Amino acid sequence: MENNHHPKEKIYVAIGTDLSEGFATLKWTLKRWASASVKIVILYADNTISKEYVYTPIGKIPASSVREEKLKVLDKSEEAKTDKILSKLVAFCGKVKAEGLRIGRYEDSNHKVILRLITILHITKLVIAFSFLRPPSWKWRNAANASFSLYHEKPDFCELFVIYEGKLVFLREGNNEALLIEDDQGMTVSKLTERPSFRGWIVGKLFPENAREKNPCESASPAISTAASLDQWEKHSEELDKYFNELSSTSTANEGEIEAANDTMIRSQSELKMAEKMGAEERLDVLKMRIRDTKEKIQMNREEVKANIKRYAKATWAIGLCTSRVNELEAQTHEETSKRMELQKDLDRTKEELSEIHIEVEEKRSKLDSILQLQRELSNKLQLSNSAKTRVESQLEKAVRERSEMVQEIEELRRQRDVYQRRIEFCREKDAIGMAKKLSSSSSSSSSNGLGFDYSREFSAAEIRAATDDFAQRLRFKSGGDWTNVYKGRISKTTVAIKLFESVDDDFCQEAFLEKVRLMGSIRHPHVLSMMGFCTELKCIVFEYMHNGCLRDSLFSRQRTTSKGTNRGLKWHDRVRIAAEVCTALSFLHKATPAPFTHGNLNPSRILLDKNKVAKLYGFQSYENATIMSDVRAFGTLILQLLTGRNWAEIGEDAILMMDSSTLSENLDKKGGQWPLDVAVELAGIARCCLSSSDEIEHSEVSSRSVMRWVNKVRKKADDLRADGESLVEEGETNIEEEHNVPSVFFCPIYQVSSSISSFEYVLVQ
Known part of the structure; x- marks a missing residue:
């Protein structure tokens, strides 16, 4: 089977x-x-x-x-x-x-x-x-x-x-x-x-x-008459074929008969010539033979006539059959011609409809082109978003892999934080007692200088020359023009910066110098460069020394290391903190009484960084030459520079477009590390808000106080991200990071700066 x-x-x-x-x-x-x-x-x-x-x-x-x-x-x-x-x-x-x-x-x-x-x-x-x-x-x-x-x-x-x-x-x-x-x-x-x-x-x-x-x-044609005609031809096809063969054979036989008749005629002529020479009996025999041949020819002609009649009838039958078929074909041709004329009319109507449809298609095609253009733009944006998403996912995977390693380090840092906090409390009490004694002694000496304030010490010319080794060129690290020079010096084992003013007009310079001393002495804030003293004899002002230089060098300089080899690069959390500290200082200046005080020249070169990268402002201009809104706009520019690491002389439309949320991730400064996207977006929003302010809306919601609240909120979010281990600490970084629970500006000088820093820092903190 x-x-x-x-x-x-x-x-x-x-x-x-x-x-x-x-x-x-x-x-x-x-x-x-x-x-x-x-x-x-x-x-x-x-x-x-x-x-x-x-x-x-x-x-x-x-x-x-x-x-x-x-x-x-x-x-x-x-x-x-x-x-x-x-x-x-x-x-x-x-x-x-x-x-x-x-x-x-x-x-x-x-x-x-x-x-x-x-x-x-x-x-x-x-x-x-x-x-x-x-x-x-x-x-x-x-x-x-x-x-x-x-x-x-x-x-x-x-x-x-x-x-x-x-x-x-x-x-x-x-x-x-x-x-x-x-x-x-x-x-x-x-x-x-x-x-x-x-x-x-x-x-x-x-x-x-x-x-x-x-x-x-086989199936017949749809037309009944055509089918009947085809059946008729099928029935008589063999007869037509035989008829054609008979015609061919008949033509051959006729040719043979013609040749035979010609031969007979020639033979008869020759026999007549021969009969003239014959006798009577011979002639009689010849005549009898000719009579017999004639009778045979007559009989053959009769049979041929009968055959011709039959052939004629068959030819008539074939011609009639072919004629009827030709008539049928002519009728069909006429019918097809009439149908073709009707179809031509239908074709003309269809062409008109087609032209109308073509016009409509062109209109819809133009609309479709605009839609396709929009689709391409959306597709490009989607592609950018997908690429950004891919990068963020890869960064997230890397962070997750390293988070387990960071947890142990975070626990160790928290334990050290508790130890440092206990030390801070102890040092605060100890330094408060010593500072009170120093303030009491300095207030008695400063009251005799005739300036009317108690915040600075007046140094003698000998002390200034001793601190700068008699203004040695090796200690001069900045020239401010024809009438100012800055020297590095040491007073009472403390590194200081001494700014020397020189001018031909002594009376005018003396009055301008005292006005500048009064101005600098009246501003006391943790994020404003502190004036530690002055010397009227040499016309110089003593400032606290900032070890990390200005913010411009840390952001834009290619050389990111100091002479000691420490890293001077700013990570994203340092940049958020610096923005918050600068905003706090600006808010303090704008709230001054009896009249607000403006900086007038806020840029990265006017922001100094100490050992712990704490930001402090300096280089103020007269408040008559600037407005609060100009400081706010300058602060917006500063935020853009912190985000992108680019040094713009002026902020144009290209810079504003770079802050769009869809393209922001591509324009962030890679040297700042892996930026949290939500933090960067909020900072970009603050920058756009500041840059949109104008002098005509001084009392609008865009003020330094509102901006400070916004920036502090972003800073708190950044501190929480770091505390939760969402960002990575750069390997080899030796600087002590700020604690998220206690602001860095309130740290003990022993913990935050070197022991050689002046005790004036503690006064500012208090």
């Missing part, structure tokens, strides 16, 4: 338009594999003409000359005919499982199409009808060549069977361009030669569709 789990073997049968041979080929296939369980796949070539031509009731015409709607109708008609033929072929297989595949129009020859199908379908057994390789327009010799080409070019896995008139044949070339068909014993079954057929010629001329549909059981 057959195993049902194995698929049935497929036998492919290629059939052309000659259905009689197709049925014979199927019959041979069913008989050949009657004992095996197989599946028949019928490959039917329904049309053998090029795609550039179509069949119509008036014959084969170019497809370009037929309307598209008519082409669709013709294609549907052809498909219906093909489906009906395939169903009959499948039904012919009976109980054997079969299916049909239609091979449509193609440009290549049939055998090339079959070669491609063998490769695509992996055909192992192919039974092909000889007529499949010989379309009606081909010669027998071309079909034979196609058979040989198919046999030589087919793959080795394909077994080929060629069937002609229901018999398996073996092809070989014979003499005189004949194709010999042999059986399996090598015996010649038949010999195919090219022979013209009157029936094929006349039917092919008058009925092209009949030339490719010879099966009497």
